[in-house]
Amino acid sequence: AQKITQTQPGMFVQEKEAVTLDCTYDTSDQSYGLFWYKQPSSGEMIFLIYQGSYDEQNATEGRYSLNFQKARKSANLVISASQLGDSAMYFCAMREDPFSNDYKLSFGAGTTVTVRA
Amino acid sequence: GAVVSQHPSRVICKSGTSVKIECRSLDFQATTMFWYRQFPKQSLMLMATSNEGSKATYEQGVEKDKFLINHASLTLSTLTVTSAHPEDSSFYICSALLPGTGEKEAFFGQGTRLTVV
Numbered sequence: 001a002q003k004i005t006q007t008q009p010g011m012f013v014q015e016k017e018a019v020t021l022d023c024t025y026d027t028s029d030q031s032y033g034l035f036w037y038k039q040p041s042s043g044e045m046i047f048l049i050y051q052g053s054y055d056e057q058n059a060t061e062g063r064y065s066l067n068f069q070k071a072r073k074s075a076n077l078v079i080s081a082s083q084l085g086d087s088a089m090y091f092c093a094m095r096e097d098p099f100s101n102d103y104k105l106s107f108g109a110g111t112t113v114t115v116r117a
Numbered sequence: 118g119a120v121v122s123q124h125p126s127r128v129i130c131k132s133g134t135s136v137k138i139e140c141r142s143l144d145f146q147a148t149t150m151f152w153y154r155q156f157p158k159q160s161l162m163l164m165a166t167s168n169e170g171s172k173a174t175y176e177q178g179v180e181k182d183k184f185l186i187n188h189a190s191l192t193l194s195t196l197t198v199t200s201a202h203p204e205d206s207s208f209y210i211c212s213a214l215l216p217g218t219g220e221k222e223a224f225f226g227q228g229t230r231l232t233v234v
Binding site (some may be wrong): 037105107110 | 151159160162163166208210223224227228
């Protein structure tokens with residue numbers, strides 16, 4: 001079964017507007033971590049934001065915020081004030097049982113974001 | 118943030134030859150590194166977990182003899198694609214786990230685009 005689901009293959013957003021990227025996950029673990037990465041056309045994976053399953057506050061990092069709804073098992077990424085440089089592919093990922101030594105990230109299919117001027 | 122350097126960024130090789138890809142953690146020691154494969158417009162698929170001083174752990178379906186992984190030092194892991202064929206053409210990307218960050222992010226290299234002709 002797929003652990004991470006990103007249902008939006010592609011999205012367009014106007015410059016300076018906000019965009020929400022959906023991510024739902026599936027796990028039976030009580031303890032897990034959720035990540036968002038940005039992959040520009042050059043290929044490198046850039047870490048954006050992290051949310052631990054026990055974190056009570058939604059994570060925020062500059063223009064990135066994570067809307068964490070544990071009961072719904074969703075971890076949507078919100079990018080505020082979009083910039084042209086935000087155009088990239090965005091991946092949601094999960095690490096289950098983070099206190100084990102088996103640090104494996106499961107990635108979603110990704111969402112391509114295109115910011116329009 | 119921590120820096121992971123991957124080399125080469127692009128390589129073209131003839132069918133039947135072997136190609137070595139290096140993944141280096143430049144400013145930290147990484148006991149654990151990961152190798153992923155990514156097809157165009159698709160997600161990252163974990164190939165193997167590389168542990169310094171021990172054999173790599175391969176994911177199901179990944180040919181160990183085809184994709185040789187060596188993690189000889191705390192700052193270097195290599196992936197060798199042996200007897201490469203056109204179907205091995207893909208984007209390969211490594212990541213290194215920054216010690217002491219618990220369930221926090223892994224840092225990714227820039228990726229290597231392999232084309233087998």
